[in-house]
Amino acid sequence: MVRLVHVSAAYERSGASPATCVLNDISFHLAKGESAALIGANGAGKTSLFLALAGILPLTHGSIFIDGIALSKRAIRTIRRKIGFVFQNPDDQLFMSRVYDDVLFGLLNMGIAEDTAQNRARETLAKLGIEHLADRSPLRLSGGEKRLCALAAVLVMDPEILFFDEPTAFLDPKAQRAVSAIIWALPHTKLIATHDLAFAQSLCTRALVLRSGSLAADAAPSALDPEWVF
Ligand SMILES: Nc1ncnc2c1ncn2[C@@H]1O[C@H](COP(=O)(O)OP(=O)(O)OP(=O)(O)O)[C@@H](O)[C@H]1O
Ligand SMILES: [Mg+2]
Numbered sequence: 234m235v236r237l238v239h240v241s242a243a244y245e246r247s248g249a250s251p252a253t254c255v256l257n258d259i260s261f262h263l264a265k266g267e268s269a270a271l272i273g274a275n276g277a278g279k280t281s282l283f284l285a286l287a288g289i290l291p292l293t294h295g296s297i298f299i300d301g302i303a304l305s306k307r308a309i310r311t312i313r314r315k316i317g318f319v320f321q322n323p324d325d326q327l328f329m330s331r332v333y334d335d336v337l338f339g340l341l342n343m344g345i346a347e348d349t350a351q352n353r354a355r356e357t358l359a360k361l362g363i364e365h366l367a368d369r370s371p372l373r374l375s376g377g378e379k380r381l382c383a384l385a386a387v388l389v390m391d392p393e394i395l396f397f398d399e400p401t402a403f404l405d406p407k408a409q410r411a412v413s414a415i416i417w418a419l420p421h422t423k424l425i426a427t428h429d430l431a432f433a434q435s436l437c438t439r440a441l442v443l444r445s446g447s448l449a450a451d452a453a454p455s456a457l458d459p460e461w462v463f
Contacts, residue, residue: 234394234422235263235286240295242285254293255281257447263422265393270433270454271426273443274463279426280321282443283396286424287318299394317392321399321426323379327371332382333358335371339390357389361415377408384415397425401432430459 242256255278263269271279284290286297288309297304299312320326329335336357340350358364363381366374371382380400387395400416401409409432416425417436424441427433433440433454442450442462450457 234265234267234300235424236298237261238296238298240285240297241293242281242290243293244281244290255290255446256285257445258295259443259446259448260295261441261448261451263394263424265422266420267439268417268423268425268437269439269441270437271424271441271443272428272430272433272454272457272462273426274428277443278446279443280398281446283318283398283426286316286396288312314390315392316394316396317387317390319380319384319387319395319397319400321402323371323376323383326383326386327379330370331367332363332369332371332374332385333367335382336367336385336389339386343390353389354385357385361385361388375408376403377405377412380404380408380412381415384412388419392421394422395419395424397423399426399428401427401429428463430454430457430462 237259240256240259241254243252243254246252273279281290285292288304300315302308302312304312327335329338333354336354337350340353358367361381361384363385366378366382371379401412404412413432413436437454440452440454440457441448
């Protein structure tokens, strides 16, 4: 479902700083319905890998295939319909004045009829247990509430593959448990970036470990020594 073949990527040169290679020769395959954690220290390249998967960070080598389709400028629209990103910071995802409008936005943008879109938005909010937040401003929600609203805005689009960047960052233990339980129950193919090895152990049977932009391990999370990972 998600296949990377010898993927390398670099951010462009800016001002005096040279182009920096952030992903080095990464290969892995996620089967349909499989969940894997993407683990690595700050700056290891997790978010950069997601930017590459979104077609935002250009590859310098290698290829990415989503559901068998090679990621390219031409295929990007087809591929974006199959994938959903839950960003590291929900504030980057929620920008309307009402939660409900944020959840509706993608559907209306895709040309879905208003009443169908409204039904799907309501259903998704209900599935995540956040119908009561529909009329609230995303700016005035708690961190956990924001995460669930950002997740609703993604799930409503019905993607087959989900990429989560630090979904439990800044949440208290109760909200962490609530958000992880919801993520865990989703049947999608999922890649979840996290620093939290215990979270990965509870959620996934597979961990991909990034170190300085390289894939240092592809193993069961329980087999990983935190001293070695970070
Ligand atoms: N826009 C950019 N231009 C140049 N370098 C960047 C840019 N964004 C990130 N980097 C560099 O790329 C490397 C990987 O960053 P990335 O954000 O992918 O790490 P991460 O694993 O997501 O870290 P964190 O756990 O802190 O979120 C870092 O060295 C970072 O400084
Ligand atoms: Mg990151």
